[in-house]
Amino acid sequence: MGDPRGMLLSVFCTLGGTWAFVQGFGALRTWRVLRDTPTARVRSMAMGMVELNGQVESRSDLVSPFSGRTCVWWEVEISTLSGRSRANSNWSVVHKKTSGQPFYLRDETGVAMVYPQGANVKVNFATEEMTHGLGVPELYMQYMDQQGLGLRRMWALGAMRFRERVIEAPQRVFVLGRAFPRAMTREVSFSDIEVAVTGTDGGRRGTATRQSERDEDVRGVIRQGSGAEPFLIGQRSESELVLEYAVRGFGGLILGPALACFGLWCALELARAGGWSF
Amino acid sequence: MHPGEILWTVVIGFLLVGSVGFFLSIYNSLVESKNNIGRSWANIDVLLKQRHDELPKLVKVCEAYMQHERAVFDKLSEARAALAKAAGVAQRSDAENQITRALGQFFAVAESYPELKANQSFSALQSRISELENAIADRREFYNDTVTLYNTRLEQIPDSWVADGMNLQVVELFKIDESERKDVAISFKMSA
Numbered sequence: 001m002g003d004p005r006g007m008l009l010s011v012f013c014t015l016g017g018t019w020a021f022v023q024g025f026g027a028l029r030t031w032r033v034l035r036d037t038p039t040a041r042v043r044s045m046a047m048g049m050v051e052l053n054g055q056v057e058s059r060s061d062l063v064s065p066f067s068g069r070t071c072v073w074w075e076v077e078i079s080t081l082s083g084r085s086r087a088n089s090n091w092s093v094v095h096k097k098t099s100g101q102p103f104y105l106r107d108e109t110g111v112a113m114v115y116p117q118g119a120n121v122k123v124n125f126a127t128e129e130m131t132h133g134l135g136v137p138e139l140y141m142q143y144m145d146q147q148g149l150g151l152r153r154m155w156a157l158g159a160m161r162f163r164e165r166v167i168e169a170p171q172r173v174f175v176l177g178r179a180f181p182r183a184m185t186r187e188v189s190f191s192d193i194e195v196a197v198t199g200t201d202g203g204r205r206g207t208a209t210r211q212s213e214r215d216e217d218v219r220g221v222i223r224q225g226s227g228a229e230p231f232l233i234g235q236r237s238e239s240e241l242v243l244e245y246a247v248r249g250f251g252g253l254i255l256g257p258a259l260a261c262f263g264l265w266c267a268l269e270l271a272r273a274g275g276w277s278f
Numbered sequence: 279m280h281p282g283e284i285l286w287t288v289v290i291g292f293l294l295v296g297s298v299g300f301f302l303s304i305y306n307s308l309v310e311s312k313n314n315i316g317r318s319w320a321n322i323d324v325l326l327k328q329r330h331d332e333l334p335k336l337v338k339v340c341e342a343y344m345q346h347e348r349a350v351f352d353k354l355s356e357a358r359a360a361l362a363k364a365a366g367v368a369q370r371s372d373a374e375n376q377i378t379r380a381l382g383q384f385f386a387v388a389e390s391y392p393e394l395k396a397n398q399s400f401s402a403l404q405s406r407i408s409e410l411e412n413a414i415a416d417r418r419e420f421y422n423d424t425v426t427l428y429n430t431r432l433e434q435i436p437d438s439w440v441a442d443g444m445n446l447q448v449v450e451l452f453k454i455d456e457s458e459r460k461d462v463a464i465s466f467k468m469s470a
Contacts, residue, residue, distance in 0.1 A: 023293065032307040036314065036431075037424030044416030046321040049314075109416070113336065257292035264288055266353055268281035 007270050013263025024210035024252020030167075030230040031245035034176060034238065042219050043109030049229065050222065051178045051238070052205045054107035055170040056114075059214070062101055066141050067127045071118050071166040073233075080146070081159040091161055095149055103167075105175060110219045113182070114175060114233065118224035122234030122241065127164040132155055167235070174241065175243045176232040178225030182218045304440045311428045318421040319367070323453070325417060326361065326374060329410045333358055333377075336384075336403045343394040350387050353380040367450045375412070375453075381407065414469055418452045425449045 037051045045052065056072045064074035075098040079091035102115045131137070136156045145150040167173060224231045234241055337351060344350070357380040361373040385404065394400050402419050431437045 021296070028300075029307075032303065032310075034426050036307060036311050040419055040420055041416045044325075046417070046420075048289055048317060066309070108410075172341060182356065253296055257289070257296065259323040260292065261285065261289055265285055267285060272281055276388070 007267060008040065010267035010270060014267060015200070015263075017258065017260025017263055019256070020259065021256030022252075022254045023185075024249050024256055027088045027245050027252060028249035029228075030232075031242060031249050032139045033230050034232075034242050034245060037176065041109040042105070042112045045112065045179055045220055047181060047220065048181050049225070050175075050220075052107065052175045052222065053172065053238075054105040054112075054175075055172050056167055057104040057106055057111070057127070058169050059103050059113070060101050062099060064095075064099075064163040064164055066129075066139065066162060067166070068276060069126075069166055069168060069216070070215075071119065071168045073167040074099045075121065075165050076143075077119050077163045078140075078155075080150075080155050081161075094145075094155065094229050097145065098149070103169075104214065104218070104238040104267060105173065105222070111214070111217050112179070113215070113218045113221045114177070115221060115223035116233060119177070119231045119233045121165075121167070122232065122236055123165045123167055124235075125165045126161045127162075129162045131156075131162075135160060136160060143187070167233070170237060173224055174232070174238055175235065176230060177222040178229060178231070179220040179222050182186045182221055286453055301436075301440060304437055304466060305444070308431065308437065308444060308446060311431060312446065313422050313429055315421070318417065318424045322417045322421055323370075325414045326370075329377070329407060329414065330358060330361060332403060332407055332410070336400075336407065338400045339397065339403060340388065340394060342386075343391050343397070346385065347387050350384050351436070354384055356380075367452060371452045378411065381411075409444055422451050425451050440465075 016195075033049070035052075037049055039051045039053055040046070042052060042054065058072045062071055062074070063069065064071050065076055075096070076191070077092045077093055078095040081089050081091045098116070098121075100115075100117045102113050105112045105114050129137075131138075131140075133156070140160075141152065141160050145249070149155075232241065333354060337354065341351075354377075357373065357376040360376055361370070364370045364373040388394055388400070388404075432441045432446055432448060
């Protein structure tokens, strides 16, 4: 019997190539939607699939967990180093969390609200820190405590990587998603008893009123449509995103089968050398 | 089965699935683009209808003040009737341009009636119509962008092969009125 690593690698190539081939179709679909959807203005956007360009504005007081930046959206990722040796190792993500609060998107004609849940956010990591065992800073330890990550002490013994990416106001972003009418809102008053007892509402009434006033200006809500529809939020320009998806789509459709066939050829050769018959 | 045969079967399988999938994706996206044009057009229509509904209200408010301006009322009424009769993109865009022109003249004449300008209903209607005009202009631009993308695809290879098979035709753009392209003559009266 020969080296099983060769056979494993062949199987990996075959499956990986097939996976890339299937993914290529998904990327191709997003590429077509991106290319075929003209950019709309918030003032006149119609309900349905829309593409908008504008500046983000915060709707709630949101602070990113690692860097403490005031932002409209954040995502954190914790990874540990896995592998037998340093040279043959890679980072595997053990925890990922994204903020879900909506934010405003304003262009020169109006304002829309974006619910980022489920979006494919194309933003680079702004914060990245690596630790190499026994020295995880308190901030990260506290975060892992809050999230109830049971294996944190064990992870802290090895190398860890903490990454965070954020969208901050007033950055310009590109949004491709489905527009829905703004929900009808009803103002819920704060308990007068609380005000009578404490003499204050903790500033919540003012914040809620401002938020409610701004929500009145919202022309529509952009969020995830049906499962198959693309929902993108990115700091890159539309042309860059079109190029990225074209490369992923055509790359997957061409290189995927090539890799799969190569893997299969290797597997067949190894099997033949091992005395297998077909 | 010989290993070479297995490999060739897989290669042909990938080629077959890839080509069929690729052309199916072109077909589906062309159908989607065609429907997007219909949707963009319907979205303009919604606003045209809203503007159409505002016109009788505007006429009603202004009648009492502008009794000697029969001509502007008539033009507005004619344009409204033309829009109601219009069918197809070319006719609709002509009628829409006619209404825009008539409304422009109407508001220009209304400028010389200070009492009318002070009327709250008039100013509310004027701002509502102006808001609708802006939205119509945006959606017209959006419609033209959608049509241009679609028409471009009909001429690009390999999309044109599939489009020919589907017998898809080039779609007409929403034309802008010639008068809207002309330079506006502005003159200043210098006081001595």
